[in-house]
Amino acid sequence: MKEKNIDNSARIDGELIVDGSCRIGANSILMGKVELGKNVIIANNTVIYGPVKIGSATYIGDNTVIGHPTRKQLKKFITTNEMQDFLVSNGCTIGKESIVRAGCIIYANSQIGDQVEFGHTVMVREQTEIGNSSTIGTNTIIEGFSKIGSNVSVQSAVFIPLFSTVEDNVFLGPNCKLTNDKYVDRKEYELKGPTIKKMASIGANAVIMPDIIVGEGAIVGAGAVVTKNIPPNTIYMGVPAKLFKDVPDDWNKK
Structure with missing residues (x-):
């Protein structure tokens, strides 16, 4: 017999x-x-594919998928038609007091911290870590094998590719795109996503090219295309992005 708080269906x-x-x-x-x-x-x-652990006082919205099988699992399942091939993974963990809104998909082998908040229809691929108290905006895609720090603010429709690092207290503006393929699939290249150092801010619609380092406390202006590493505590703007000025002292986050 089911618990009274578990719907009969x-x-x-x-x-x-x-x-x-x-x-x-x-x-x-x-x-x-x-x-x-x-x-x-x-x-x-x-739909939840275990093993999954969800911390206390967390909300999982309608039509979400938690622990979605990885590509490798799916291909094996197609071959074997054995359900256990869906379930062989390191699981997925979502911390306490988090909010995962309707339509989100979180893959297996992902680790989501405490007090993390997702908008609607966010996708997080496998081997992704998201630190405590971060916000991931609606329609954002995190492609996997990436690390997002704590207190990060990712606005709507951001794209974060494989092998990216976003450190603590970073701001990623709406529609900004991080990339990891320098030659757009025209020749062999080891995929390398950008590294956004702590306290950096990326403006709306900016593009960060592969293997770029945006320095600690730096600011990238809206619509900029970043093709070279950006030093700490500087402001870069334009296409391609160039130095505008140093970050004023009273702009630094506390």
Whole structure:
């Protein structure tokens, strides 16, 4: 018999560790081992591929997918048609007091910290880490094998490719794009995403080219195309981006 806070239409196909304070909505499917902290809410039509652990007081919105199988898992499943091939992974963890809004997809082998907030329809690919108290805006894509620090503000429709690093207290403006393929798939190249050092700010619609380092506390203006490393505490603007001036002392974050 199901707990009273688990909708009768929800399907539990595996081991569920939960107490009576959690809620699981209509038509949700939980597979493999799923561990929910106290007061977790799983809304309607959500699919969770275990092993997954979700911290206390976290909200998972409608039509989300948590622990989505990786490409490697999917290709193996197509070959074997064995459900366990979906579930062989290092799992996915979402910390306490986080909000994952409707339509988000978080892949297996991802680690999401405490008090992280997602907009709608965010995609986080495998082997991604997101630190505590970060915000990931609506329609953002994080392609995987990347690390996002703590207290990071990622605005809507940002693209972060494979092998990128975004350190603590960074701001990424809406529609800015980080890239990792210097030769746009025209010749062999080891993919290398940018590194955005702590306290840096990237303006709306800026483009950061592969393997670029944006220095600590630097600012990139809206619409800039960054083709060279940017020194700490400087402002770069334009196409290609060039030095405008140093960051004024009273602009520095506390």
